[in-house]
Amino acid sequence: MSSPTPRRGSGWMRMGGLIRKESLQIIRDPSSIAIAFLLPVVLLLIFGYGVSLNAKHIPLAFVADAPDMESAALYASFNHSTYFSPQIAPNLATATRWLLNRRVDAIVHLPSDFAAQLSTANQSAPLQVIVNGIDANQARLTQAYIQAGWQSWLTNRTQAAGQSAHQPVELAARIWFNPELRSRDYLVPGLIAVIMTLIGALLTALVMAREWERGTLEALMVTPVQINELLIGKLVPYFVLGMGGMALSVAMAVWLFGVPFLGSWWILVLTSALFLLTALGMGLFISIVARNQFVASLIAIITTFLPAFMLSGFIFDIGSMPGWLQNLTYLVSARYFIVILHTLFLAGDVAAILWPNTLAMLAIAVFFIAASRRKIRKSLE
Amino acid sequence: MSAHGVKNDTEAIVIRGLHKSFGKAPRITQAVNNVSFSVPTGTVMGLIGPDGAGKTTLMRLMAGLLTAEAGSLEVLGVDVQKDPLTVQSSIGYMPQHFGLYEDLTVQENLTLYADLQGVPFDQRPNRYQRLLAMTGLGAFTDRLAGRLSGGMKQKLGLACTLVRPPKLLLLDEPTVGVDPVSRRELWAIVYQLVQEDGMTVLLSTAYLDEAEHCDQVILLHEGEILGQDTPAAFTQHLAGRVWGAKRELGLRRHLQAELKQQPGILDAVIDGDWVRVLLAEQTAPPTLPNGVWQPLPPRFEDAFVLMLNSQRAAQTPQAPAPPTSQPIVPTARARPAEVITVHELTRRFGAFIAVNALSFSVQRGEIFGLLGANGAGKSTTFRMLCGLLPASSGALSVAGVDLFTAAAKARARIGYMSQKYALYEVLSVMQNLKFFARAYGLKGEHLNRRLAWALSEFELTPYHDTNSGLLPLGFKQRLAMACALMHEPDILFLDEPTSGVDPLERRAFWGRINELADHGVTIMITTHFMDEAEYCDRLVIMSQGQILAAGTPAAIRAQAQTAAAPNPSMEDAFIALITAPTPPTGVAA
Numbered sequence: 001m002s003s004p005t006p007r008r009g010s011g012w013m014r015m016g017g018l019i020r021k022e023s024l025q026i027i028r029d030p031s032s033i034a035i036a037f038l039l040p041v042v043l044l045l046i047f048g049y050g051v052s053l054n055a056k057h058i059p060l061a062f063v064a065d066a067p068d069m070e071s072a073a074l075y076a077s078f079n080h081s082t083y084f085s086p087q088i089a090p091n092l093a094t095a096t097r098w099l100l101n102r103r104v105d106a107i108v109h110l111p112s113d114f115a116a117q118l119s120t121a122n123q124s125a126p127l128q129v130i131v132n133g134i135d136a137n138q139a140r141l142t143q144a145y146i147q148a149g150w151q152s153w154l155t156n157r158t159q160a161a162g163q164s165a166h167q168p169v170e171l172a173a174r175i176w177f178n179p180e181l182r183s184r185d186y187l188v189p190g191l192i193a194v195i196m197t198l199i200g201a202l203l204t205a206l207v208m209a210r211e212w213e214r215g216t217l218e219a220l221m222v223t224p225v226q227i228n229e230l231l232i233g234k235l236v237p238y239f240v241l242g243m244g245g246m247a248l249s250v251a252m253a254v255w256l257f258g259v260p261f262l263g264s265w266w267i268l269v270l271t272s273a274l275f276l277l278t279a280l281g282m283g284l285f286i287s288i289v290a291r292n293q294f295v296a297s298l299i300a301i302i303t304t305f306l307p308a309f310m311l312s313g314f315i316f317d318i319g320s321m322p323g324w325l326q327n328l329t330y331l332v333s334a335r336y337f338i339v340i341l342h343t344l345f346l347a348g349d350v351a352a353i354l355w356p357n358t359l360a361m362l363a364i365a366v367f368f369i370a371a372s373r374r375k376i377r378k379s380l381e
Numbered sequence: 382m383s384a385h386g387v388k389n390d391t392e393a394i395v396i397r398g399l400h401k402s403f404g405k406a407p408r409i410t411q412a413v414n415n416v417s418f419s420v421p422t423g424t425v426m427g428l429i430g431p432d433g434a435g436k437t438t439l440m441r442l443m444a445g446l447l448t449a450e451a452g453s454l455e456v457l458g459v460d461v462q463k464d465p466l467t468v469q470s471s472i473g474y475m476p477q478h479f480g481l482y483e484d485l486t487v488q489e490n491l492t493l494y495a496d497l498q499g500v501p502f503d504q505r506p507n508r509y510q511r512l513l514a515m516t517g518l519g520a521f522t523d524r525l526a527g528r529l530s531g532g533m534k535q536k537l538g539l540a541c542t543l544v545r546p547p548k549l550l551l552l553d554e555p556t557v558g559v560d561p562v563s564r565r566e567l568w569a570i571v572y573q574l575v576q577e578d579g580m581t582v583l584l585s586t587a588y589l590d591e592a593e594h595c596d597q598v599i600l601l602h603e604g605e606i607l608g609q610d611t612p613a614a615f616t617q618h619l620a621g622r623v624w625g626a627k628r629e630l631g632l633r634r635h636l637q638a639e640l641k642q643q644p645g646i647l648d649a650v651i652d653g654d655w656v657r658v659l660l661a662e663q664t665a666p667p668t669l670p671n672g673v674w675q676p677l678p679p680r681f682e683d684a685f686v687l688m689l690n691s692q693r694a695a696q697t698p699q700a701p702a703p704p705t706s707q708p709i710v711p712t713a714r715a716r717p718a719e720v721i722t723v724h725e726l727t728r729r730f731g732a733f734i735a736v737n738a739l740s741f742s743v744q745r746g747e748i749f750g751l752l753g754a755n756g757a758g759k760s761t762t763f764r765m766l767c768g769l770l771p772a773s774s775g776a777l778s779v780a781g782v783d784l785f786t787a788a789a790k791a792r793a794r795i796g797y798m799s800q801k802y803a804l805y806e807v808l809s810v811m812q813n814l815k816f817f818a819r820a821y822g823l824k825g826e827h828l829n830r831r832l833a834w835a836l837s838e839f840e841l842t843p844y845h846d847t848n849s850g851l852l853p854l855g856f857k858q859r860l861a862m863a864c865a866l867m868h869e870p871d872i873l874f875l876d877e878p879t880s881g882v883d884p885l886e887r888r889a890f891w892g893r894i895n896e897l898a899d900h901g902v903t904i905m906i907t908t909h910f911m912d913e914a915e916y917c918d919r920l921v922i923m924s925q926g927q928i929l930a931a932g933t934p935a936a937i938r939a940q941a942q943t944a945a946a947p948n949p950s951m952e953d954a955f956i957a958l959i960t961a962p963t964p965p966t967g968v969a970a
Contacts, residue, residue: 010499017496021482021489028484028525219480219541222444223497224470379446 014225018233022207026237035202036245040195044249047191048184048257058142059104060086061095065112077153078108083145099132106131106142185259189341190314192249193275193334197308198301199245200279201286203238205300208287208376227376231369235280242276253345263344267354271340274361278333279304281368288376308334333364392455393549393581394420394443399452401438408851412438413449414604420583420597425575427595427612428585429685432881433854435604436585437477440553443583444474457548473547477554479538483527487518490526490541498545512540515570531755532563539570550574552584556591558880558909560754560924561952562959568594587881590912592681600685602883607688612681619679619687622662625655628672634895634916636672641892643667648686650888651915652677653950654935659683682884689885720745720872720903721766726775728761728926735761737926738775743905743919745871748898750920751907752955758926759907760800763876766905767797780872793821796870800877802861806850810841810860813849814867821868835863838893855886862893873897875906879913891916911952922955929958 026032060078064071078086087104089095095107109128111117117126129146133139211217220230250268253259261268283300290296310316311325312334318326329335336357343353401413413435420426428436441447443456445465454461456468481490491512495505513519516536521529526537535555542550552571556564568591574580584595592598593612600607600615608615628636637656640649645667648659657677660666666674721743728736736758743749751759764770766777768784777783782791804813814835818828836842839859844852849860858878865873875894879887894916898904906917914920914934921931930937934951941949941957949957 013496013499017493020496021485021493024489025482025484214483215476215478216480216482218441218446218476219474219538220497221446222469222472222474222476223494224466224499225497226466379448 011226011229014223015229015233018225018229019236022233022237026241032203032206032238032241036199036241037248039199040192040245040249041252043195044188044191044252044257048188048252056083057085058083058106058145060084060146061089061098061104061107062086063089063092063095063107064110064114065092066110066114068115070115070118071110073157074108074110074150074153077156078149081149084149096130099130102132104132105138106146108146184257185346186342187314188253188257188259189345190312190338192246192253193312193337193341194305194308194314195249196242196246196272196276196337197279197334198305200238200242200276201283201300201304202297203241204234204280204283205286205290205296206293207234207238208284209290209293209296212291213293221379227373231284231373231376234284235277235369238280239273239276242280243273246272246276259345261345262348264349267349268344271337271344271354271358271361274358274365275333275337275340277365278361278368281365281372282333284372285368285375288372307332311335312338314338330360331364333361336360391422392419393422393457394418394583395453395455396443397453399439399442399454400450401435401442401447402450411604413442416452416601416604416606418599418606418609420581422581423575423579424596425571425582425584425594427592427598428583428601429587429589429592429598429681430585430601431587431854431883431886433603434601434883436587436601437553438604439601440474440551440583440585444472444551445469471547472549472551473542473545474551475538475542475553475555477557479534479541479555481526481534481538481541484525486523486525487529487537488522490537491544494541494544500545508544512543515573516540517566530560532559532566535559535563535567536570539567543574546578546580548580550580550582552582554585554587556586556588558755560757560959561911561955563754564588564591565956588910589682589685589884590680598681600688602689602692607685607692615681615684616679619659619683621676622660622664623677623679623683624658624660624666625652625675625677626658626666626669626672627655627675628669630671632918634891635899638892638895640667647690648683648888652912653915653938653948659687686884686888689883693885718745719743720747720780721749721905722776722778723762723766724776726762726765726777727773728758728765728770729773734926736765739921739923739926739928741921741928741931743903745903746898746901747918748894748904748906748916750914750917751905751923752909752911752914752920752951753907753923754909757923759923760876761926762923763874763905763907767795767874768792793868794870795872795874796865796868797874798861798865798876798878800880802857804849804857804861804864807848809846809848810844810852811836811846813860813864817864818867823868831867831869835867839863855882855889858882858886858890862890866897870902872903872905875904877907877909879908879910887913911950911955914951922958924959930954 062075062078064075075086075088078084086108087098089098089107092107092109095104095109098104099107107128107130109130111126111128114126127150129143131139131143131146208217211220250261254261282304286299286303287296290299307329308314311318311321311329311332313329314334318329318335321329340354340357343350347353396419397417399413399416400411402409402411404410416435416439428439430436438447442449442454443461445461445468448462457471459467459471461468482493485493488509491509495508500508513522516539518533518537518540521533526534529537539552539555550571555567559567571582571584575582586592592615595612597609598612598615599609626636626640633651633654633656637649637651640646640656640658645661645664646658647661648657650657655675655677658666719742723742724740726736726739727734739758739762741749751762753759761770765772766779766784768779768787771785780791780794784792784795805816808816811832814832815828818831823831836845839862841856841860841863844856844860849857852860862875862878865875879890882890891913894904894906898918908914914922914937917934919931919933920937922929922937930940938949938951938954941954943949946953
């Protein structure tokens with residue numbers, strides 16, 4: 001009751017109390033559980049099944065102005081490929097109509113002199129290809145696939161005729177790391193990084209702002225609690241929650257989507273922990289600055305989720321961005337984590353890639369947590 | 382109180398020349414302006430003033446949450462600005478909304494604060510037991526704090542700040558919006574702490590009647606100290622100047638309006654069956670035909686009003702002009718039609734019954750009050766009457782229709798002033814008035830006439846172009862009322878209109894309300910100020926969604942009359958009703 005000097009108690013006791021408080025709040029507030037566990041499941045299912053960068057069963061209109069043996073053989077070749085589902089159109093006008101109402105994505109048009117041109121081998125390819133360019137990515141893929149299909153048919157045809165191919169160089173393509181060219185194997189690990197950015201930033205962006213809004217921070221600040229204890233008390237519970245979401249995402253990637261995992265699990269755990277810290281630190285910083293849950297969540301989505309989606313190399317290749325935008329991507333921590341995840345999943349433990357990216361994430365995590373520490377003072381000003 | 386090892390044993394707080402302002406260059410608000418005072422150890426000091434007086438800013442400065450621009454600030458012998466952590470380790474501070482985690486239980490809140498305050502584990506069981514017994518929360522340790530009533534939250538907030546016995550307790554408006562029973566209990570706890578633990582307590586409040594509970598009072602207004610003394614000393618010089626007037630015929634509010642106009646009368650308010658009058662120095666009560674005079678003991682509020690009056694007279698050359706309209710001729714109440722009827726009105730939110738089988742009716746031109754603490758169901762009732770919320774069951778009619786289902790046209794007959802005033806803070810006074818007038822379809826000459834009326838009636842002309850967010854609180858309230866009256870409604874709904882405004886503004890407000898009622902406007906008002914109930918013609922007292930009592934103020938007071946208390950106040954009546962041995966119906970556990 002009457003100690004001569006004011007007792008401040010121990011930091012461990014205060015931190016324990018804060019962590020317990022925060023955990024109870026997490027358990028009683030279903031929204032943070034939903035962010036941590038429901039959001040990854042929903043996003044992974046949508047992206048894992050819904051988004052595909054592979055072209056398969058591309059609908060084609062096949063028009064032969066003068067149908068004959070050669071055109072039938074070419075049609076059969078396209079028809080046998082899993083990449084195309086060709087439909088025969090009676091004439092080019094019909095095929096064009098199909099293209100316009102999106103019944104087909106491309107037209108393969110054999111002019112009436114197709115067979116004649118084909119036999120005079122030194123002529124250029126007597127084949128017209130029209131591709132719907134609305135989706136530029138898809139159009140480029142389609143064009144390339146049709147070209148490849150055409151080439152392989154030509155090769156087969158000449159070989160069948162007992163002649164050697166015209167081309168002096170024969171292309172033998174071999175694809176490394178993703179031999180089946182399954183875009184899902186590439187997308188899902190990248191998606192994990194995007195999801196973890198969102199979870200980490202959103203979870204902590206809301207918590208400090210909530211204390212501001214409800215007036216509890218004022219009471220908290222007049223206790224002997226120290227800022228470091230307050231920050232750790234906030235970070236630890238959400239770190240555990242975020243790692244739970246991470247584990248769930250990785251499990252879904254491996255067991256549900258069958259993405260191979262070639263690296264070491266312990267490296268995955270360590271780098272994920274570090275990445276989660278960058279996201280949590282960023283969320284915490286936003287929360288301290290915004291002081292309002294609505295503003296904080298908007299800022300969190302705009303400054304963390306969107307860049308992680310667009311500037312991380314997840315979908316859009318960083319190398320093909322303009323220079324100033326490329327420089328901006330260095331600030332996006334997801335950029336580094338996506339490289340790490342791709343490496344660990346599809347290539348294995350490649351130290352030369354893992355180290356620099358890990359160090360970059362470390363720098364970002366330290367930056368945001370230090371910035372939060374500087375920004376938050378035991379003061380209401 | 383010896384051997385504390387602090388430099389100053391007799392003064393818990395010493396403040397000298399303190400300044401604190403907010404905002405940037407063109408719009409600086411001086412929240413605390415050259416404030417000096419000290420608080421003796423082991424006393425209860427009241428920090429009293431209306432909203433915006435600077436009470437909260439001062440509290441936060443003392444708790445080390447804000448830094449002052451100038452001046453010195455010593456709490457328990459420690460310079461707060463230099464070493465806030467030491468101060469924070471030895472004081473208890475309860476912010477305005479109690480600082481509770483609503484999704485934690487009572488016990489979890491206590492444990493959290495015990496952890497934060499470093500209370501050793503072996504001392505905790507005893508401490509919890511004592512605090513729970515003191516606050517009467519022992520039976521509710523497993524209840525979520527968000528599910529507690531306002532009074533229980535207040536006590537839990539207090540328990541959390543007391544979990545490690547502090548030497549100094551800072552309470553920021555602990556009693557605002559809390560029911561009178563809980564308010565009295567809080568004061569009992571405060572005195573227990575001072576007597577048994579030798580604690581020093583500094584408590585801020587906007588309720589002037591609470592000044593009388595304090596050992597000493599600091600009166601704060603617009604960031605400056607108007608005085609510091611014992612409550613008795615504030616009122617000493619008023620002896621013989623406060624009288625009550627009573628007339629057999631007519632309404633009290635007409636007598637009050639009449640008296641207010643007379644020379645030599647500085648203030649006239651309704652107080653129970655009497656009109657309380659404050660006379661100028663060396664003046665005798667004027668003759669009152671058919672009336673009687675009776676001397677009354679002066680109150681703290683009388684002293685405050687006098688101080689504000691003289692301060693305002695110094696600032697503006699002319700005296701605060703009362704709305705000098707024609708002498709009040711009560712409009713003949715030939716057809717006392719029932720304007721509002723409510724029958725068995727019930728509103729549920731899930732399993733929670735916010736309003737439970739309410740029945741009452743309001744006559745045209747009547748001032749009808751809904752009285753009760755926060756959470757009693759006043760605002761929910763209001764929202765149903767205004768058609769903002771559907772009723773779960775029961776019937777209601779306002780001006781002959783249920784506004785929730787009626788056409789928008791019917792809503793034009795009501796005016797509504799919400800608790801937070803609902804003004805557009807970035808629009809000017811004029812723009813707000815125009816917006817609300819146009820929203821009700823006023824245009825052309827009619828619009829201009831009403832705008833001119835609003836500016837002059839509410840004395841808003843000097844603030845014409847000021848953004849409403851920058852207005853002083855009293856003027857915000859005036860503007861909100863003007864907006865609600867632009868379309869000349871028949872019925873005016875006012876939700877807690879006087880919360881936190883200073884006593885002079887409250888008087889001006891009630892002057893206008895009385896005038897409106899005399900012109901046939903029906904007024905429906907909610908308040909948690911018990912003394913304001915006296916201004917109503919009739920009222921209901923609500924608690925936990927039910928009506929505890931209904932009738933004229935005199936009739937309600939009469940219900941609490943006992944041999945021991947022949948002249949109970951409205952607050953006494955409320956407490957008697959709420960603590961009555963048989964509550965109206967079974968209360969949910």
